Amino acid sequence: MTAHLQDATLVRQLDGALEDDEIAIVPLHLASCGACAERLATLGRRFERLGELLAATDVPVPTTALRAPRRFVPQRAGAAAAVVLAFATGVVAVRPARAWIVERSVELWTLVTGGAEAAPAVDEGPAAPTATAAAVSFTPSGQQFLIRVTGYQLAGTVTVETAAVSEVTAEVRGGGETEDIVVLPDGLRIVNAGQSTADYHVLVPATLREITVEVAGRVAARLEPSGALSTWTVLLRANRAG
Amino acid sequence: MLAALHEHRAPLFRYVARLTGDADVAEEVVQETFARLVTRSPQRLVDLRPWLFTVATRLVRDEGRRSRRRLRLLGARPQRQPLGDPPDDPASSAVRADLRAKVRAALAGLPQRDRTVLLLRESGFSHREIAEAVGTTTKSVGTMIARALDRLARELALDAEDV
Numbered sequence: 001m002t003a004h005l006q007d008a009t010l011v012r013q014l015d016g017a018l019e020d021d022e023i024a025i026v027p028l029h030l031a032s033c034g035a036c037a038e039r040l041a042t043l044g045r046r047f048e049r050l051g052e053l054l055a056a057t058d059v060p061v062p063t064t065a066l067r068a069p070r071r072f073v074p075q076r077a078g079a080a081a082a083v084v085l086a087f088a089t090g091v092v093a094v095r096p097a098r099a100w101i102v103e104r105s106v107e108l109w110t111l112v113t114g115g116a117e118a119a120p121a122v123d124e125g126p127a128a129p130t131a132t133a134a135a136v137s138f139t140p141s142g143q144q145f146l147i148r149v150t151g152y153q154l155a156g157t158v159t160v161e162t163a164a165v166s167e168v169t170a171e172v173r174g175g176g177e178t179e180d181i182v183v184l185p186d187g188l189r190i191v192n193a194g195q196s197t198a199d200y201h202v203l204v205p206a207t208l209r210e211i212t213v214e215v216a217g218r219v220a221a222r223l224e225p226s227g228a229l230s231t232w233t234v235l236l237r238a239n240r241a242g
Numbered sequence: 243m244l245a246a247l248h249e250h251r252a253p254l255f256r257y258v259a260r261l262t263g264d265a266d267v268a269e270e271v272v273q274e275t276f277a278r279l280v281t282r283s284p285q286r287l288v289d290l291r292p293w294l295f296t297v298a299t300r301l302v303r304d305e306g307r308r309s310r311r312r313l314r315l316l317g318a319r320p321q322r323q324p325l326g327d328p329p330d331d332p333a334s335s336a337v338r339a340d341l342r343a344k345v346r347a348a349l350a351g352l353p354q355r356d357r358t359v360l361l362l363r364e365s366g367f368s369h370r371e372i373a374e375a376v377g378t379t380t381k382s383v384g385t386m387i388a389r390a391l392d393r394l395a396r397e398l399a400l401d402a403e404d405v
Contacts, residue, residue: 006388007388007389007391007392008381008384008385008387008388009384010388011384011387011388011391012369012381012384015363015368015369015384015387016368017368017369017370017380017383017384019380019381042401043388043391045400045401046391046394046395046400046401047391049398049400050364050391050394050398050400051364053341053345053398053400054260054345054364056338056341057338057341057342057345057346058256058259058260059259059265059268059342061251061252061255061256062255062265062269150266191266
C-alpha cells in the first residue's frame, strides 16, 4: 500500500512548490488516492477560509501617506519653533527609534524625489511625532486646536479646560503605562489602548477659536471657547462620546 | 520609485499588523522598513517587495526579542489591545471585536516562525521567497505552513461551514 501524502507535501502541491523529486510522484498519487485528494481539497478550503478571516479582521491601514519629514511641512509662522516641551513628570525624551525614522525619512524623501519635488500635503494627525511624554506643555501654533484620540477605551475621558494661559498643558491621569501624548503642529495626539481607563486632561488657552476632539478618526466634539473659561468632558467609552 | 512605495505600503502594513497584532507597532515597522531603503536598497527594483517584507519580518523578530525581555522585567504586563474602527453599532462591533480577538489569539499562539511563514504565504510569497526571508530551507516552509494551518484549523474552526 502506498503511504498517504503528508500535509506539507500537499501544501507544496497547492502552492506550486513541489520539490524536484516530488513533481513526478505527487500528481500521480493524487490521481489515484481519494483520501489524499480529499485532504488536498480540505487544505485548500482551510487556506481560503483563513484568508477570509484575516481580511475580515484586519485593522484599517492608516490613511497617512508616506510621512514627509518635518522640515518639508509648509510652515506657519513660527509654528515649529513655537513648540516647546516641558515635561511635568520625569525625564521623557523623543523616542530614539522615532527620531531615527524621522531623520531617515528626510533622506528617503530626498532619494525618491531627487530633492526636486515638493512634499505632499501632510496629514498632520498621525504624522511622525515630535515627542512623546506622559505630560507635555507647548505653545499652540494657531487659533484652531485638534485633539486626536487614537480610539475608544473601556472607560476614561478627555477633559478640555480653557484658562487664561498661553500654553497648552496635557497630561494622562490614572492610566497605566501604555498611553502617550504626542505633540503635533496643530494640536496633539493621544495614543491610547482599547483596554485603557485613563483620563486625559488638556488645559488650553481660552483665546483659541476652535478646539476639535476626534476619537478614532471621528469628530466627538467641536468646542468654541471664544474667550470663556469653561470645561468640557468627552467620554471615551464606545458610543458615549459627547 | 515613489509609486512602488505607495503600492507596497498597505500590504506591508497588513502583514505586520497580523504578525504583531498591534497597529501602532505595524505602522512604526513599516516606516522603519521604508527608511532602510535609503542605505540598504535592494539591488534590483524587481526584488523590492520581498526585500521590504524580509526587512519588516526581521524588524518584528528583533523587536519581539526585546519585548520579551522587557515583559519579563515588567512582570508580563498585559499587551495592548489593537485598535480598530470606531464601534458604530455596539452589537456588530462586539462581534467583530470578538472575532478579531479570536484570530489574534490563535495567531499569537503559533510559534513566531510558523506564524511568519504562514502570513508571508497569505501575502502571496513563494516558498522560496519565504525560505529566504526567514532563513530556512524551501522544504521546511511547507512543513511549517502545514503545522500552522492545522493548529489554526482547530482553534478557528476552519473546517466548519459557518465560523
